[in-house]
Amino acid sequence: MKQNYIYIILFISFIFVTLYIYSSEIKEPLEDYDETKNPKLVFNGHWSGLFCNINRLVNFLVLYPNTREIDFNVLASKTHHKPFIGENIEIFSKLFQKYKEDIPIDTTYNYDGLDFTKFDLTHRKAYEYYNENRYKLEPYNKAFNKYLHLLPHLQERLDKMVNEMRSDCQQVIGVFVRSNALADEQxxxxxxxxxxxxxxxxxxxxxxxxxxxxxxxxxxxxxxxxKSKLSPIYETNIKRAKSNKGDAPHASGEYLSLEDLENTYLEIALLSHCDILVHCVSNMASAALYMNMNLVSICVSKPAAQ
Incomplete structure (x- = not known):
């Protein structure tokens, strides 16, 4: 009987060790990075919002610069901050072209945003990538430019908006303000x-x-x-909440349209084409900054007390 208990304890220990090793491999993908591999990435959605998911995807591509193909599996959901189009509809493919190199795939990584324990470009840690530290976003810029390309009709819309915004001026200052719901990210x-x-x-x-x-x-x-303090301004028709108390359109409990999804992304892409960005800590601000390394960062959020 005693010997049976020993076997049971050894078996349970083996299971825990196996799970720990597996968890370590999943949570720290950089540690098992093999530059001789030609991987395909299946990117599954994190429970957070659109740009947090985009930033996590770009973070993976920084860690795996030899990714040869990407499959998107970021699904819309009313309860997970991505209420676009309809339940469980894949939304990244509504924005970005399919990335695939003409190279045989020899391994597949099936990850989502929770598979990164060292992801710093979100929440309060993102502050460390702003102002004079925005040079740290260079790897994100390279990965973004390599892998994420807008669908042609969206690129045409963006180009038109950029031309309109930048017409008849020498510089554009982007002013990025979030509602009080994001206070915890500061x-x-x-x-x-x-x-x-x-x-x-x-x-x-x-x-x-x-x-x-x-x-x-x-x-x-x-x-x-x-608008009453700054002029002239370039205006868009994105949906806005009525006040800064957190009643955002995406929190209404109803699905927003495909156009709303496109507008949400395009407004941040447009923000990246400004010369200066005055902003708080936000996944959206982070994305705008790595989209364009020439964009000057002026973060008005206060740093944490030392």
Whole structure:
């Protein structure tokens, strides 16, 4: 009987060790990186929002720069911050072209956003990639430019919007404001105030250069305030919440349209074509910054206390 207990304990120990090794391989993909492999990535959606998923995908592609093919499996859901089109509809393929090199695949990685324990480009840690540290986004920029290409009709729309935004001015200042629902993502847990945004903008050279503003603002309340203070502005017709209390369109419990999905992405892509970005900590701001390494980062969120 005692010997049987020993065997049972050994068997259970073996199971735990096996699970630990498996978990380590999944959670730290860089450690088993093999540059001789030609992998295919199946990217499954993380429970968070659209741009958190995009950033996690780009993070994987930074870790695996020899990825030869990508299959998207990021599914829409009302409860997981991606309420676009309809339940369980794959949404990344509605934005991006299929990436596939003419090279035989010899292994497949089936990952989602939870498979990264060292993913820093999100939540409060993202602050460390802003301002004078934005050079750290260079690997993300290279991976993004290599692997993620808009569908042709969306690229045409973006090009047209960029030309309109940049016409008749010498510089464009992007002003990116999120609602109070994102307070927890700020290093101090507090959203920057309107006064802090305006103070940062007042320090910029808007006199020697003909300046236009692009306001990427979540809610009508803040949008109307900044619109009254800054001009001229480039306007888009994205849906906004009525106030900054967190009543965002994607939290309505209803599915948004394909056009809403496209507009959500295109507004951030458009933001990346500004010259200066005045912003808080956000997955959207992070994406805009690695899309264009020439975009100046002015983060008005306060750093965490040392």
């Amino acid at each position: 290093p101090t847990g507090i959203m920057p105030t309107r006064e802090e945004y305006l103070e940062a903008i007042s320090k910029l050279d808007t006199f020697s250069k003909k300046t236009k503003y692009f306001l990427r603002i979540d809610n009508e309340e803040d949008y109307e305030f900044y």
